[in-house]
Structures are given as structure tokens and as C-alpha cells.
Amino acid sequence: MLEVKDISLALGEFHVKDISFRVERGAYFVLLGESGAGKSVVLEIITGLLKPEKGGILLDQREISRDPISSRGIGLVYQDQSLFPHMSVRQNIAYPLRGAKRSRKMIEHEVEELAEKVGITRLLSRSAASLSQGEAQRTALARALATHPKLLLLDEPLASLDVTAKTSMRSLLRELNRDGLTIVHVTHDYKEAISLASRLAVLEKGTIVQCGTPEEVFDHPKSEFIARFTGVRNFYKGSLWRASRDLSVFKTAGLEFDVATDEPDGNGYLLLRTRDIVLSNSVPSDSQRNHFKGEVTDVEPARLGVEVTVDIGVLVTASVTDESMAALDIRLGQSLWINFKATATRFVAEQT
DSSP: OEEEEEEEEEETTEEEEEEEEEEOTTOEEEEEEOTTSSHHHHHHHHHTSSOOSEEEEEETTEEOTTSOGGGSOEEEEOTTOOOOTTSBHHHHHHGGGTTSSOOHHHHHHHHHHHHHHHTOGGGTTSBGGGOOHHHHHHHHHHHHHTTOOSEEEEESTTTTSOHHHHHHHHHHHHHHHHTTOEEEEEESOHHHHHHHOSEEEEEETTEEEEEEOHHHHHHSOSSHHHHHHTTOOEEEEEEEEEEETTEEEEEETTEEEEEOOOOOSEEEEEEEOGGGOEEESSOOOSSOOEEEEEEEEEEEEOSSSEEEEEESSSEEEEEEOHHHHHHHTOOTTOEEEEEEOGGGEEEEEOOO
């Protein structure tokens, strides 16, 4: 449906370079990256606010990179909404329809339908200047939908919303996507990407460094940057060497971890998920090959239970239930064993 092919553009000292990705019809595609990575630049190139120096953009197999903004069939919603503050909500939503050959009655009907779809019918007579951030974002969304876009672009649409408004807006965006709307969503929040994306691309310094499903990107990060940025807590640089036919050893910071992998020897990174680590007060007698004693340095509430960090020479963070916290009597400064299976690890070879 949308195909971005080798887009490049220099803006002073900053460049976006050789950006390529494909968004299928009905997909929810997220561009994920730190502030200044180039996400908004890519979005504005797709919209037509910026012209690429090279590359092309196809929408439904039609080249649009040189087309005027108004003829691209694309809707755009910014973080700051860009509403007309002197107009009512009704007038803001109706604004894109004024140039269309529709009667006043048809426009009024369409505005009411859009307001109902995004849940702001009761606000139609309100001044845009009087709206909360969440209400303003829904109004901006309705205005973008008024032109019946083939593609909806969202630039950090949840960044300025409070927790309640974010939850509500995520539900609305998922519903619009389920109804068939194709969405490209820019964000710096990996949790937002996990909750919404069917596919995503990670940008670093103007370049896409990994693209795939959320599961592929978050469970198989291809670099240390991606792992750190996407919230992977246990990620260590070191070297791998083969110890036996089915077992390797990963060395880092004077430690050796038993690793089950078929990757060849060499330098790289070890990924260990927080949920795969077991904490105990003594060494367990089970099949786990890796056992290390350390000191608890941090205890942090998490969405499900608690995250406990133990210093074993490197910092290792484990996800622990409230029940396990109580049973182990975990507290700062306590000595604990961390335990994990060789099969729970994932080795990522260093990119050359």
C-alpha cells in the first residue's frame, strides 16, 4: 500500500539516508526512535511537507513524491494538534470539507459522524481553545479523517497526554485500525510501539537499523543500541567460544555464562530476558546451568510485580512476583543467587 524507497534528505548537518520500508494495507506501522533520530522528517517527506533529494514514495503503486500535499490522500496529526483556536470543534472538523462539493447539510452530517466515531459529540459547540489535550487530540484526529485518507500519519500523538487519556486514545487508534485504516505512527516510546504496532522500524541517526514485527525486534535486537532503546535490561558485550557440541561459553566482565546457541565464535552481545531469571537464597538443584551470587542494588515496582537488580559483577535484572518478593524477603543490600538456563540466553553477533 505504502512503499518508501531509498529516501534521502540532508537538513544542515543532519541526514536521513536510504530510508526504505513497506506498509501493507490495513497495517499499523510504527517508526520508533530517540528524539532527533529523523522520524518526523520521514513523516513530513511522506506527507509532502519536505521533498526528498533522492528516492521515491508509492501509495497504492502510484508515485507521489512530487505530488502536491492536497492530492496525496494522506491525513496527518501532530503532537500539538494544530487546531484553529478561534474556531469551534465543529468548525475545525468541517474545515477540510469546505472546498469539497458538498452541501451544508452533508457536511454537518459528516462532522457529526466523525465526532461520534472519535467520541467528542458533546464537544462540538466548544471552542478549540478550551479543550484538554486529550479532547484536542481527538478533534485533530476527526479533522484528519474528514478527507477519508488512504493513509493516516501520526507524529507523537500520545506524547502530551496524561495516563488516562493515553489509554483511551490507544484504544481508539486500535479500533480505527481494526476498521481498516492504515496507520503510520511515530513515537520514541517502545511500550507504545509494543501496544499498537503490527510492524515497526527502528531509526538511529537518520537510518533504519532494524525492521520487523514487535516480537522480532524486541526479542531479537540486532545491536546494543536497539536492545537498550527498546527496554531490554540485560544486555552484555563480550565474546563467545564453543565449549562442546551443544554448548558455548560467553565471557564478559570476568564472568562466564553457559549459552545454548549455534552461533559461531566471536564478539557480540548476550541478551537475557528478565522473566527468564530465577532468584533464590541458595543454589537450586535443578537443570539451570548458570548460578551467580550477588547483592541486591535496586528494587523497582513494575507493571507486573517487581524488577530486582542484582550486582554479580554485571548488573542483572529479574522480574519477580509480589509473592516471590515476600517469600525471599528481598531487600536492598541482601545477598541473592541469580539462576538461568543456557537455553534462556540469546547471542547477537557484533555487526561488522
